[in-house]
Amino acid sequence: MPRAYRPMQADRAKLRPVIGDSATKLGVRARDLKPDADGNARPDAGGVSVVSSIAGIRRRLAKRLFSPSMLPQRLSDLGKVPGANGPNSLHLFRLGEGDFISGTITEQIALKPDRDDHGTLQPAFVMPYESYRQAIIDTRDLWCSGEGDDDS
Amino acid sequence: MIASTNSAVIYAVWLQKIVDAHVRKTWDEERSDLEAEEDDRFNDLWRDLDECRQDRLWGLSSDLNTLRDRETWVDADWPPMTPKALAHEQAEAFHNKEWDRLLTSLRRPPRFLPRARVDYMRGRAWMEMGHPEIGLLFLDNAARLEPENPTYPMLVLECLKAMSAWEELHQRAEAHLRNDGTQPRLLLRIADALHLYATATATPEFYQRAIEVVDRGLEQLRASDVREALAAVVAAAFATKALCLQRLAKADDALVVFDAAIQEYPESSVLLTARGLLKQQLGRNDAIEDFEQAVHLGTPVVWPYMELARNALHDAQWQRAVSFCRLGIWRSGQPSITAALFDLLAIAQCERGDSMAEVRSAFDMARDLDPLSEEIRSHFDTFNERSMAGAKRDWKISSKAPPTAINDVYDELRVAA
Numbered sequence: 001m002p003r004a005y006r007p008m009q010a011d012r013a014k015l016r017p018v019i020g021d022s023a024t025k026l027g028v029r030a031r032d033l034k035p036d037a038d039g040n041a042r043p044d045a046g047g048v049s050v051v052s053s054i055a056g057i058r059r060r061l062a063k064r065l066f067s068p069s070m071l072p073q074r075l076s077d078l079g080k081v082p083g084a085n086g087p088n089s090l091h092l093f094r095l096g097e098g099d100f101i102s103g104t105i106t107e108q109i110a111l112k113p114d115r116d117d118h119g120t121l122q123p124a125f126v127m128p129y130e131s132y133r134q135a136i137i138d139t140r141d142l143w144c145s146g147e148g149d150d151d152s
Numbered sequence: 153m154i155a156s157t158n159s160a161v162i163y164a165v166w167l168q169k170i171v172d173a174h175v176r177k178t179w180d181e182e183r184s185d186l187e188a189e190e191d192d193r194f195n196d197l198w199r200d201l202d203e204c205r206q207d208r209l210w211g212l213s214s215d216l217n218t219l220r221d222r223e224t225w226v227d228a229d230w231p232p233m234t235p236k237a238l239a240h241e242q243a244e245a246f247h248n249k250e251w252d253r254l255l256t257s258l259r260r261p262p263r264f265l266p267r268a269r270v271d272y273m274r275g276r277a278w279m280e281m282g283h284p285e286i287g288l289l290f291l292d293n294a295a296r297l298e299p300e301n302p303t304y305p306m307l308v309l310e311c312l313k314a315m316s317a318w319e320e321l322h323q324r325a326e327a328h329l330r331n332d333g334t335q336p337r338l339l340l341r342i343a344d345a346l347h348l349y350a351t352a353t354a355t356p357e358f359y360q361r362a363i364e365v366v367d368r369g370l371e372q373l374r375a376s377d378v379r380e381a382l383a384a385v386v387a388a389a390f391a392t393k394a395l396c397l398q399r400l401a402k403a404d405d406a407l408v409v410f411d412a413a414i415q416e417y418p419e420s421s422v423l424l425t426a427r428g429l430l431k432q433q434l435g436r437n438d439a440i441e442d443f444e445q446a447v448h449l450g451t452p453v454v455w456p457y458m459e460l461a462r463n464a465l466h467d468a469q470w471q472r473a474v475s476f477c478r479l480g481i482w483r484s485g486q487p488s489i490t491a492a493l494f495d496l497l498a499i500a501q502c503e504r505g506d507s508m509a510e511v512r513s514a515f516d517m518a519r520d521l522d523p524l525s526e527e528i529r530s531h532f533d534t535f536n537e538r539s540m541a542g543a544k545r546d547w548k549i550s551s552k553a554p555p556t557a558i559n560d561v562y563d564e565l566r567v568a569a
Binding site for chain 2: 009022023024055058061062064066067068069072073074076077078079080083084085086087089151
C-alpha cells in the first residue's frame, strides 16, 4: 500500500483519527470533492488531502502552502517541522508503507499524487457520495502515528 | 482595495494568533469542537495572505521557539552557505534595512552568532517593522540570555515607549532602579523613560524622579573610565535633566544644566541648539550666538538655520536670510518646518527684489507643504497686496521658534545616544 501522511485530530486513547468532515478530521468536505449532478463521487475530481512524507511537508511549508497551526507544535520541538504551532491534540498520521505513488488503499479508495508532494484519497470508481464518505471513514484503522518516522 | 484591507486584517489576526500561541502555549490547551471549527476556518484564510506575509508568519512562529530555548531547524532544508557568506548576507540585510531578509538569514544554518545577539537583531527588525510588541519578546529574551548587556533592557524600554505601555514601562524602570548593579548607561535611558512617562501620564513628580536618576547615572559614570565612549549618552542625559527642569518651571536651573553640558561637550551642536532655544524662550538676546555656533559646527538640526534666517529678516539682511533658508530646507525632515522655511525664503526673495514668479514659486511650495498654516496664508496675502499696490508691507514674522522645537532637538540627542 502506498504511504501517505495527514495531520488530524487524534482520539488519544486509541491513537486513531477523529471522524468528521473538517480539514483536521477523517472525513470529506464538499470542497475536497464535489458530488456530481447525480450525487456521486467520481475519481479525478479531488479527494481527501494527504502529503508524501515529513520532508514533503517541509517542502510544502517552504512554499507556504499551509499555515503553522495545521500541524502539532510538538513536531517543531522534535525538529521535524520547525515553526509548527498547532494544537497538540493534532497528530501526524500515516497510512501505508510503500512509495508515494498512485495505488490502492482499499477496494474503494485510491491514492493519486498530484503536485508539490500532495495527493488525494479518491474514490477508486464512481460511487454514491455517502459510500465514498463511509469508505474514507473505514480507513480509520489503517492510520497509525507517523511522527516517529524517518525524516525522508 | 477591499481585498488588500482584508488581507491586512487577516495578517494582523494571524500575527496575534502566533504570538499568543507561543506566549500562552495555547497548543497544550484543550480545544472545544467550536474552537477546532474556528481553527479550520482560520486556516482557510491563510491562502488570502501574500507570500511575503506567509513567510514572515511561518518564520516568526519558528523564531519564537527561542523563548523556550527550543529553536529547531533542518540543515538539509537550506542550500549550503559558508559562515563568511552568511555573515555578509546578514550585514547587508541589516544595513539596507531589509528586515525580512535579515530575519531569514538569522534563521538559517550555519548558526554561528550567539543567541542573545540573534534575538537582539530579531527584536530590532520587528521594532523597525512597526511591531514593538513583538520586538519586546525577542529583546526581553536577549536580556535573559545575556543579562550583563545593558543594550537589551534599553531597547526593551524603547519598545514599551513605542507601545505607550506606560505602566509597564514605569514598573520595569523602578525594578532596574532597585538593582544597585544597574549600569549607568541604562540608568540614563531610564531617566529618559521616566521623563516621557511623566509627560504621558501627566504626573510631574516623575520629572523630579528622572532628574535624580540622571544624577545617579552621571555620578556612576564619573567613577568609571568609559565617559568618553558614552559622550552622546551623557549629552542626552544632560538634555533629559534640563527638559525635566523646564517642565518643572525651573528654566534658569535648566540653563545651568545646559551650560555645564556645553562646557563638557563644546562641540555638540545639538546641545548648543537646545540651549539657544531655551534662551530664546527666556527672551535672552544671546540665543543667536548659540545658533551661530551650532551652524558653524555644521549642526544637522534645522532650527538654528530657521532662527538665523528669522533673525536676518528682522535685520533686513535679505541675502543672509536666503542662504539660511536654503541650508535649513536641505536639513528639514518635517513638511511643516520645510513649509515655514519656504515661507521665510519667499519673504527674503521678495524683499531682495527677486522676480514675482520666483517669490510666488517659493510661496506655492510653502502652501503645498502646509496648506493649513495661518502664518503662511497671511504672508501670501501680504505678498499679493504688495504686488498690486507696490507698497512696503509689514510681514509680521513670528519672533521665535515654537516651544515644541526643543522636542525635535531632544529626539536628535536621543537618537544619537
